[in-house]
Amino acid sequence: TSGDPTVTREISGLIFENKIELIDAPVSGGPRGAREGTIAIMVGGSHAQFERVKNVLSYISHNIIHAGPLGSGHSIKLGNNLLNLICRMGTLEVISMLVREGVAPDMAVDIIQKSSGRNYATEITLPDNILSGKMNQGFSTAMMEKDSSLALKIGAKHELNMALGKVAQTILERTIAKYGLDADMSAVASLFESETGAQIRP
Known part of the structure; x- marks a missing residue:
C-alpha cells in the first residue's frame, strides 16, 4: 500500500482535470492488525475528502487517522x-x-x-x-x-x-x-x- 508521495501528487494533478479526486490511504500493523481490525489507516487528503471516505474505511479498521494533505499518508x-x-x-x-x-x-x-x-x-x-x-x-x-x-x-x-x-x-x-x-x-x-x-x- 506504500507509494511515492511525489508521484501520488502528480497523479492527482493529472486526474483532477477530469474531476476525479484522489486520496492516499496506506495501512500499517501487519497481518495481526489486519486480522484484528486494528490496522492503522493513514489518510492523505483534504479534511472534506477524509470525512467523505471515513465511513467506508471503517469497514477495514476503526483506527483511521487524517495524516494531512495529499501524500502525507504515504x-x-x-x-x-x-x-x-x-x-x-x-x-x-x-x-x-x-x-x-x-x-x-x-x-x-x-x-x-x-x-x-x-x-x-x-x-x-x-x-x-x-x-x-x-x-x-x-x-x-x-x-x-x-x-x-x-x-x-x-x-x-x-x-x-x-x-x-x-x-x-x-x-x-x-x-x-x-x-x-x-x-x-x-x-x-x-x-x-x-x-x-x-x-x-x-
Missing part, C-alpha cells in the same frame, strides 16, 4: 517502515551481542520488552516470527527495500544525512544479496546469525 507510511527497519537492525545487533555474551535470546527479548529499549521487534517480530522459529512475517525483503529506498529518497530531497537509515539499508541489502528479494524479512535474523555466530533462533 510519507508517514514510508517513514514508519524505515524506522521499523532501523529498530529491527538495532535490536538484532544487540540480541546477537547478548547471545554471544551467554544470555538466552528469549530472556534478552523478554527483559528488553519490559525496559526502555522495547520496540515492535521485541514486542512482535522476535517473539512471534523469529524466536518461535516460524520465520514467516508475511513481508518480503523486496517490499521493505522499496519502502526504505523511497523514505531515503525523501530524506535526500531535503538534503538530510539519514545516517541510521542508510546503515539499516546496507544491512538489508546484504540480506537480499544472501537470501534474495523473495525472502521473508525474518531472514534478517539469519543474516545476523551467519555474521555474528550467535544462535538467535531455536
Whole structure:
C-alpha cells in the first residue's frame, strides 16, 4: 500500500482535470492488525475528502487517522517502515551481542520488552516470527527495500544525512544479496546469525 508521495501528487494533478479526486490511504500493523481490525489507516487528503471516505474505511479498521494533505499518508507510511527497519537492525545487533555474551535470546527479548529499549521487534517480530522459529512475517525483503529506498529518497530531497537509515539499508541489502528479494524479512535474523555466530533462533 506504500507509494511515492511525489508521484501520488502528480497523479492527482493529472486526474483532477477530469474531476476525479484522489486520496492516499496506506495501512500499517501487519497481518495481526489486519486480522484484528486494528490496522492503522493513514489518510492523505483534504479534511472534506477524509470525512467523505471515513465511513467506508471503517469497514477495514476503526483506527483511521487524517495524516494531512495529499501524500502525507504515504510519507508517514514510508517513514514508519524505515524506522521499523532501523529498530529491527538495532535490536538484532544487540540480541546477537547478548547471545554471544551467554544470555538466552528469549530472556534478552523478554527483559528488553519490559525496559526502555522495547520496540515492535521485541514486542512482535522476535517473539512471534523469529524466536518461535516460524520465520514467516508475511513481508518480503523486496517490499521493505522499496519502502526504505523511497523514505531515503525523501530524506535526500531535503538534503538530510539519514545516517541510521542508510546503515539499516546496507544491512538489508546484504540480506537480499544472501537470501534474495523473495525472502521473508525474518531472514534478517539469519543474516545476523551467519555474521555474528550467535544462535538467535531455536
